[in-house]
Amino acid sequence: MNFCIHCGMKLESNQRFCIHCGQERETTIEQNTTPVYTHTTPRSNTPPPQQRTRKPMTKQKKIVIWTIAIILCGLFAAHQFLENYYDPMKSFQALDEAIITNNYENFIDSLTFEENAIIDEESYFKYIKEMEWEHIKEQATPILKTSLKTSQSISSYQGNELFILEQKDVLFGLYSKISWRAVPTELHVATNLDDTEITINDFNTVIQANNLTKIESIYPGSYEISGNSTSQFGEFALEIPIEIETDILEVSLEFPAVFYTINTNLPESTLLINNKHSGITLDHSQQLGPFPESSAVTLQAESTNANGERITSNVVSLDDYPNGGEILLLFENSDLDVASETEEVEEEEQDEQEEEQEQEAETVEEADKEVDHTLAGDQVLRFRERYEQALNEVNFSLIEPFLQPNSQIYKDLKQYIADLKGSSFHFDFESNEVLAIKVVNEDTIEVTTRETFTFTNHLNQEIYYDREKVYTVLYTRDKYLLVDVKYVETNRSSD
Numbered sequence: 001m002n003f004c005i006h007c008g009m010k011l012e013s014n015q016r017f018c019i020h021c022g023q024e025r026e027t028t029i030e031q032n033t034t035p036v037y038t039h040t041t042p043r044s045n046t047p048p049p050q051q052r053t054r055k056p057m058t059k060q061k062k063i064v065i066w067t068i069a070i071i072l073c074g075l076f077a078a079h080q081f082l083e084n085y086y087d088p089m090k091s092f093q094a095l096d097e098a099i100i101t102n103n104y105e106n107f108i109d110s111l112t113f114e115e116n117a118i119i120d121e122e123s124y125f126k127y128i129k130e131m132e133w134e135h136i137k138e139q140a141t142p143i144l145k146t147s148l149k150t151s152q153s154i155s156s157y158q159g160n161e162l163f164i165l166e167q168k169d170v171l172f173g174l175y176s177k178i179s180w181r182a183v184p185t186e187l188h189v190a191t192n193l194d195d196t197e198i199t200i201n202d203f204n205t206v207i208q209a210n211n212l213t214k215i216e217s218i219y220p221g222s223y224e225i226s227g228n229s230t231s232q233f234g235e236f237a238l239e240i241p242i243e244i245e246t247d248i249l250e251v252s253l254e255f256p257a258v259f260y261t262i263n264t265n266l267p268e269s270t271l272l273i274n275n276k277h278s279g280i281t282l283d284h285s286q287q288l289g290p291f292p293e294s295s296a297v298t299l300q301a302e303s304t305n306a307n308g309e310r311i312t313s314n315v316v317s318l319d320d321y322p323n324g325g326e327i328l329l330l331f332e333n334s335d336l337d338v339a340s341e342t343e344e345v346e347e348e349e350q351d352e353q354e355e356e357q358e359q360e361a362e363t364v365e366e367a368d369k370e371v372d373h374t375l376a377g378d379q380v381l382r383f384r385e386r387y388e389q390a391l392n393e394v395n396f397s398l399i400e401p402f403l404q405p406n407s408q409i410y411k412d413l414k415q416y417i418a419d420l421k422g423s424s425f426h427f428d429f430e431s432n433e434v435l436a437i438k439v440v441n442e443d444t445i446e447v448t449t450r451e452t453f454t455f456t457n458h459l460n461q462e463i464y465y466d467r468e469k470v471y472t473v474l475y476t477r478d479k480y481l482l483v484d485v486k487y488v489e490t491n492r493s494s495d
Helices: 059-085 087-099 104-109 120-145 343-370 374-393 410-418
Strands: 152-155 159-168 173-181 185-193 196-200 203-207 212-220 221-231 234-243 248-254 257-264 270-273 274-283 287-292 298-304 308-314 326-327 424-440 444-456 462-476 481-492
Touching: 087 104, 087 120, 087 173, 104 120, 120 152, 120 159, 120 221, 159 410, 159 462, 185 196, 185 221, 185 234, 196 212, 221 248, 234 287, 234 374, 257 298, 257 481, 287 481, 298 326, 298 462, 374 410, 374 424, 374 481, 410 481
Parallel strands: 185 248, 257 326
Antiparallel strands: 152 159, 159 173, 185 212, 196 203, 196 221, 221 234, 257 287, 270 274, 270 298, 298 308, 424 444, 444 462, 462 481
16 A cells, blocks of 8 residues: 555555645555554544645855855964964064074064164174074063063163064954064264265265264164365375174274474465465464375475565475474575665665664664563463463453454464364463563564473374464553464474
């Protein structure tokens, strides 16, 4: 017999649907021939509720489900990757691996640097590897194992800031990235020449003498610093190696230079350097420089005689004076003679000069009787005391009362003291002695002195001077005023 597979009731062979449950006849099973006695409940005339057939999923629905599953798996994998990628220890491990494999390029690429700071990448890497890395590891490991709330500093073995660890949010704050920012130090340079051009790698700037100047921020490492300066006395060049660590470094570029004392028998003559006008007017004796060591420079003095003709002194090559010293630029006596048209004019002029000299001598004798001009020497000594103070304090007003306004010495000393501003130096006047007092006329006296002093420059170098000078003093209205000074002899020595 056939039975419904849904409700188990007997089906006739010609029935397509079960009259008991309403389900379509699909398969049939043979009832066991052994009689089975079952208790049957009287059937109601109401047919049983029909069950809905479960339809299989469509292909499109399956594709959607699989797509969502794949996306979720991909997102989870991406999350795991990004979480691992932005692990704070990753940046540190990359630096450590670069150190171990001696790969400075990877090391540099893993850091951020100050934009305008000077850096030599290879020597910076070498410095960090050899001098700082073990000390860095001791500090970085515990910092990176905790969540950074603020920036954290890594210090050098000298105790200076070397790196700053900064946490930056990425991907809308879902992850955090640790960056290593390298901290530079400072370089300060001093030099003994104005307008010195300083060059380090591709960086260059110009600094002035006697001032410690901050050049630029610079990272630790090995560098070559070069200086170049040009003046009317020649060209200077110097290059020295420097080692930068994390401390602020001060470097002195001291150009080798020499000075010369120029003496001439024709004051107001013009100095020629390499046969070109220098714009320098010579006194009896004055110091010139600095000149480069072993410089192929020639010096000569030039002037005109009474007839307006050009006259020149001897030519001196500085190669003959490699250590500086005194140089004589002397004119021939014949060039210094006043040209005259006739012998008679010469004799007349000579007679007139002799007569004037006699009159001046008589005037001086009368003036000597009226005025004791030894006070002129005392005035010069008082001036020297104030002059030492004026130099060290860079204060011209301290000596202004001793000088004739608008005189040559007034102009020269005012300019000289003004030029000292901003310089580092010290004058120590050791002795001032009046050697002679000569009365030129009733209101003019010449006081000859010997002065010794020590000058200390910005490099703490001491230079000793021993000079003989002649001061021209004007006597007017019962007071003495200095109007001029001439250098007779200068002896100079240094430690």
